[in-house]
Amino acid sequence: MIxxxxxxxxxxxxxxxxxxxxxxxxxxxxVGSLAFDSFATAGNAASVVVxxxxxxxxxxxxxxxxxxxGIDLSVGSLFVLGGVLAAYGSQYxxxxxxxxxxGACGVVGLLQGLVIARTGMAPFIxxxxxxxxxxxxxxxxxxxxxxxxxxxxxxxxxxxxxxxxGLTYPVYITxxxxxxxxxxxxxxxxxxxxxAIGGNEQAAALxxxxxxxxxxxxxVMSALLAGLAxxxxxxxxxxxxxxxxxxxxxxxxxxxxxxGTLLTGGAGGITGTVAGVLLLGVIQSLIxxxxxxxxxxxxxxxxxxxxxxxxxxxxxxxxxxxx
Amino acid sequence: xxxTDLEAVxxxxxxSKRFPGVLxxxxxxxxxxxxxxxxxxxxxxxxxxxxxxxxxxxYHPDGGELRHLGxxxxxxxxxxxxxxxxxxxxxxxxxVPMMSVxxxxxxxxxxxxxxxxxxxxxxxxxxxxILSGYGVETDVRRPLRTLGIGAQQMVALARAVxxxxxxxxxxxxxxxxxxxEVETLFGVIRRLRDEGIAVMYVxxxxxxxxxxxxxxxxxxxxxxxxxxxxxxxDRLKLISLMLxxxxxxxxxxxxxxxxxxxxxxxxxxxxxxxxRGLTRRHVLDxxxxxxxxxxxxxLGGLLGAGRTExxxxxxxxxxxxxxxVLVAGLPLRGGSTTAAIRAGISLLPEDRKAEGIVPTxxxxxxxxxxxxxxxxxxxxxxxxxxxxxxxxxMRRLRIxxxxxxxxxxxxxxxxxxxxxxxxxxxxxxxxxxxxxxTRGIDxxxxxxxxxxxxxxxxxxxxxxLISSDLEELVEGADRILVLRExxxxxxxxxxxxxxxxxxxxxxxxxxxMVTIAERSDD
Numbered sequence: 001m002i003x004x005x006x007x008x009x010x011x012x013x014x015x016x017x018x019x020x021x022x023x024x025x026x027x028x029x030x031v032g033s034l035a036f037d038s039f040a041t042a043g044n045a046a047s048v049v050v051x052x053x054x055x056x057x058x059x060x061x062x063x064x065x066x067x068x069x070g071i072d073l074s075v076g077s078l079f080v081l082g083g084v085l086a087a088y089g090s091q092y093x094x095x096x097x098x099x100x101x102x103g104a105c106g107v108v109g110l111l112q113g114l115v116i117a118r119t120g121m122a123p124f125i126x127x128x129x130x131x132x133x134x135x136x137x138x139x140x141x142x143x144x145x146x147x148x149x150x151x152x153x154x155x156x157x158x159x160x161x162x163x164x165x166g167l168t169y170p171v172y173i174t175x176x177x178x179x180x181x182x183x184x185x186x187x188x189x190x191x192x193x194x195x196a197i198g199g200n201e202q203a204a205a206l207x208x209x210x211x212x213x214x215x216x217x218x219x220v221m222s223a224l225l226a227g228l229a230x231x232x233x234x235x236x237x238x239x240x241x242x243x244x245x246x247x248x249x250x251x252x253x254x255x256x257x258x259x260g261t262l263l264t265g266g267a268g269g270i271t272g273t274v275a276g277v278l279l280l281g282v283i284q285s286l287i288x289x290x291x292x293x294x295x296x297x298x299x300x301x302x303x304x305x306x307x308x309x310x311x312x313x314x315x316x317x318x319x320x321x322x323x
Numbered sequence: 324x325x326x327t328d329l330e331a332v333x334x335x336x337x338x339s340k341r342f343p344g345v346l347x348x349x350x351x352x353x354x355x356x357x358x359x360x361x362x363x364x365x366x367x368x369x370x371x372x373x374x375x376x377x378x379x380x381x382y383h384p385d386g387g388e389l390r391h392l393g394x395x396x397x398x399x400x401x402x403x404x405x406x407x408x409x410x411x412x413x414x415x416x417x418x419v420p421m422m423s424v425x426x427x428x429x430x431x432x433x434x435x436x437x438x439x440x441x442x443x444x445x446x447x448x449x450x451x452x453i454l455s456g457y458g459v460e461t462d463v464r465r466p467l468r469t470l471g472i473g474a475q476q477m478v479a480l481a482r483a484v485x486x487x488x489x490x491x492x493x494x495x496x497x498x499x500x501x502x503x504e505v506e507t508l509f510g511v512i513r514r515l516r517d518e519g520i521a522v523m524y525v526x527x528x529x530x531x532x533x534x535x536x537x538x539x540x541x542x543x544x545x546x547x548x549x550x551x552x553x554x555x556x557d558r559l560k561l562i563s564l565m566l567x568x569x570x571x572x573x574x575x576x577x578x579x580x581x582x583x584x585x586x587x588x589x590x591x592x593x594x595x596x597x598x599r600g601l602t603r604r605h606v607l608d609x610x611x612x613x614x615x616x617x618x619x620x621x622l623g624g625l626l627g628a629g630r631t632e633x634x635x636x637x638x639x640x641x642x643x644x645x646x647x648v649l650v651a652g653l654p655l656r657g658g659s660t661t662a663a664i665r666a667g668i669s670l671l672p673e674d675r676k677a678e679g680i681v682p683t684x685x686x687x688x689x690x691x692x693x694x695x696x697x698x699x700x701x702x703x704x705x706x707x708x709x710x711x712x713x714x715x716x717m718r719r720l721r722i723x724x725x726x727x728x729x730x731x732x733x734x735x736x737x738x739x740x741x742x743x744x745x746x747x748x749x750x751x752x753x754x755x756x757x758x759x760x761t762r763g764i765d766x767x768x769x770x771x772x773x774x775x776x777x778x779x780x781x782x783x784x785x786x787x788l789i790s791s792d793l794e795e796l797v798e799g800a801d802r803i804l805v806l807r808e809x810x811x812x813x814x815x816x817x818x819x820x821x822x823x824x825x826x827x828x829x830x831x832x833x834x835x836m837v838t839i840a841e842r843s844d845d
Contacts, residue, residue, distance in 0.1 A: 014466075187440040192422075192430055199419035206417050207482075208402055208431050266421040 013316045017267075020312065021259045021275035028282050036289040044285060046166050052281040053174040054079075055251055056274060057229040059259075060174075060181045061222035062252045063273045067185070068218045069198035069265030070123035074112065074130030075226035076248035078105045080241075081138040082230025087149035087240030088141070090156045097156040097235075101227040108134055109223025113216035127219075131249065138242065145242035151235060160235025170232045177225070182270045194218060198265025254302065255280055258309045279305075330393050332357050332521045333378060333409065333490050339386035340373050347373040349545040350387065355490055355521040360512060362532045362553060363525045365542035365565055366765035371525055374542065375492055378523075379411050380404035392489075409490045410483035418479055420468035425450035427467050428482050457481050458507040473504035480511060484520070491515060492523045497531060498763055501625055509535050527765060528792075529558060543567050565766055592616055593652065595785040596668055596754045601636045602645035608809040609646070612637070614754055614785035619776065621800030622789045623825045629809040630789045631673050634756040637787075638663040638670040650753075664693065667753035671743055671760055673789075675736070679743045682732035686724045687713045689731045689742050694749035716745035721771060737768020744775065754785040761795060773799060793822040805829060 016023075033040035058075050065072045082101035089100035112130050116123050139145050151157050162169045185191035193214045196204035205211050234240045253263075259276030261268025283305065284298045331354035340348040348370045355361055365371050376382040377389065380398030389396050391407055398404040401411075418427045426433075428450045436442035450463040457477045467475060476496060483491055493512075497505050512535050515522055524536055532539065532553060539556065541549040541564045549564045594613035601610040607629050614620045622630045635641040637648055639659045648655040650666040672678035680689055691698070691709045698704050698712070713727050720741045724734055731742055740760065747755060757776065761769040776799060780786050790796045796803060803820055805813040805828040813828035815821075 183440060187443070189431065189433065189441070192426060192433065192441070195422050195426070196419045196430055199421040200417075203417040203419055206401055206405075207419075208405060262421075266419065 017316045021272050025275050025279045032286050048281040048285050050168050052277050053170045054229045054233050056174045056277040058226050059252045059255045059273045059277050061225035062256050064218040065222045066256050067198045067268050068194045072222045073127040073249045076245040077131045077134035078226035079230040080245035081134050082227035083234035084240035086231035086234040087151050090151045090153040094155045101231045105223045105227025109220040113219030117212040117215040142242050149240040151238045156235050160232050254306050334390040337387035338384045341385050353540050358519045360522045360536045362536035362539040366767050369542040370545040410488040411492045423464050424467050425463035472499040490521045494525045597649040600646035603643050606632050616785050617783045619780050619786040619800045621796040621803040623803050624806035628806040634758050669747035669752040670756040673758040680731050685728045686731050687727035690745045693746050737764035756787045758789045
């Protein structure tokens with residue numbers, strides 16, 4: 001008989017790997033509530049959640065890509081393209097305001113996915129090309145960014161601005177997407193294939209996983225979600241602002257990694273990503289509370305925190321291997 | 324049982340496969356019958372791997388015909404072969420290390436609940452049920468990588484069989500298993516045979532072939548040298564078929580190529596290296612080892628007894644909680660491989676691919692790697708010097724390569740091992756630690772490496788030999804230390820150096836034995 005029991009230490013490090021972000025988030029919220037009177041208010045909580053929801057939508061797509069062993073640098077540009085196209089499309093009604101950005105972004109995702117899956121080119125390079133090309137495309141349709149289309153359709157605008165129980169609609173949309181993504185990742189064959197490819201692509205192929213199809217799917221999903229986030233943001237701002245989304249892909253990657261997903265692929269999850277996004281939001285909020293610090297400090301703290309997480313992950317996976 | 328009246332499940336009819344400059348397979352005939360365990364043997368480079376890859380759709384034959392269930396078949400990809408019921412267990416486990424055991428086992432066939440969503444509870448239960456049939460009792464929710472290699476191998480096997488396999492091809496399945504696990508594996512193989520599945524078993528370990536195989540096909544230089552029942556085929560005859568050498572020649576040389584004489588280490592000489600009380604929590608528990616010049620000291624024991632760890636501790640590749648290594652009576656700085664190499668201690672690591680060769684470099688560069696610092700003058704190394712040194716070692720160790728500039732990854736396993744040996748000999752060590760020096764290399768190369776160990780010891784090199792092959796240990800070593808659970812539990816010298824004594828020492832006082840003894844006292 002070959003019997004192997006999990007050691008307690010190994011289990012602990014696994015839990016920490018998966019839920020570390022959530023624990024730190026809880027800790028920060030507690031500390032913040034004790035330190036600042038204005039932190040633990042319904043208003044502040046709502047503002048953190050609302051402002052985090054757009055990044056969360058993008059990060060959900062990024063989670064799939066990173067678990068599959070890839071990376072998607074084009075999401076920041078797709079976000080701004082989605083916003084501009086949604087604002088432009090809104091003059092033809094609600095349907096066009098959604099169909100236009102999703103259609104365009106979906107095509108970009110499909111192209112990127114096909115190139116990555118079929119030619120075996122590095123996702124980093126392919127989506128870097130996407131980042132540059134898509135932003136160029138956005139500038140082209142907005143006359144070098146000079147034209148800002150305004151959202152003229154009230155139904156579409158309410159999608160971004162409408163409120164329920166003190167939270168705007170995008171928050172609920174994000175929550176619904178996160179739930180669906182969780183089920184998709186944990187409880188479907190597609191989700192299993194994503195993990196398998198990221199864990200060991202060659203083995204996955206030998207085990208009969210449709211590697212190419214799965215890869216194309218994750219890049220299409222990521223692009224669609226980025227486009228959707230852009231569209232919702234345009235609805236919120238009532239216009240297709242052309243200067244948004246620069247560096248957003250890096251925020252999304254940071255949130256995913258802080259959430260415990262391994263940058264090398266094969267492990268991670270949606271709960272962690274959501275916690276990672278909220279953590280970034282809470283850090284920003286706390287720094288605002290301190291008052292005399294500029295928002296530049298938020299980036300310093302977020303960066304330091306990211307470095308800390310990566311080191312911790314390294315130590316944790318070492319601990320798991322040793323025991 | 325042999326059932327020649329049955330139709331072959333998978334058959335190679337005159338298969339040929341050509342690579343640039345080599346005819347890897349030359350008109351190979353081989354029929355796999357349902358309910359047989361068919362051994363495929365041959366030296367490295369005889370064409371075994373190529374044949375397996377033709378059977379599994381990785382390579383496409385240039386000539387001849389592949390027949391599946393009596394009809395001509397062409398597998399475009401490994402997936403096609405799998406769909407046709409041909410499963411392969413590779414030497415290295417081909418699963419996803421970070422996914423859970425259950426998900427690896429059932430990937431693509433997970434039990435579904437409502438809305439077509441995976442039913443996790445049922446999945447875990449089913450995985451546990453399947454694995455218990457293979458003697459693996461573990462929490463199936465753990466990541467696969469936390470299991471031992473043996474258990475991982477079993478998961479791979481369970482997965483392969485569960486995919487409605489009619490043919491299971493196993494390529495060196497036992498190379499990383501413990502004896503206990505090998506027994507479990509054999510139990511499973513026999514069960515598969517009784518269920519009418521054809522098993523092709525590829526291994527260098529002859530003992531195992533005789534235990535579990537019904538028929539054997541011997542490949543030599545891409546051709547079938549022999550096919551027939553294994554029972555009644557003499558062991559020496561089998562080796563002579565593989566080597567293409569005369570039977571009497573093999574008999575005279577014995578199965579290993581070690582000389583029958585023990586080396587004469589001068590008893591009065593101080594040890595070349597002496598380790599005292601090597602300790603690391605949960606791994607090593609106060610190990611004392613010393614090797615004198617010209618002496619071959621064997622380390623025996625089961626996998627995980629601390630043999631590899633002892634060697635790593637001596638060269639400073641593993642942090643220690645206690646103990647020290649003395650060279651010529653002076654303590655060595657701990658935790659520094661540089662210090663160890665300077666003091667004349669070299670380790671030939673167990674995992675050739677991961678810890679040894681640099682596949683993207685040439686034979687020449689691989690050999691010169693460790694010696695570069697000693698060849699350099701003011702940081703600059705003379706090319707001519709390296710060429711001379713490389714030439715000497717390639718000739719001395721009979722390394723078969725097209726040229727010193729050939730990529731080392733293109734050589735056979737045996738020749739790669741010789742390149743590594745050359746690398747460490749090039750730094751002129753006083754003591755050589757050899758961790759499984761002949762694992763996974765073919766019979767011919769194995770004999771050459773063994774002969775070389777003998778020669779080196781005769782020239783005054785101290786050797787610490789780690790091997791799971793008891794025969795190799797007994798014939799190669801002058802003195803054997805038996806390890807168990809990180810401690811030395813016995814030292815065998817002179818006439819005590821026998822396989823039986825090693826096994827008895829390993830078994831002695833182990834927990835099971837104590838329990839049995841206590842029971843009989845009651």
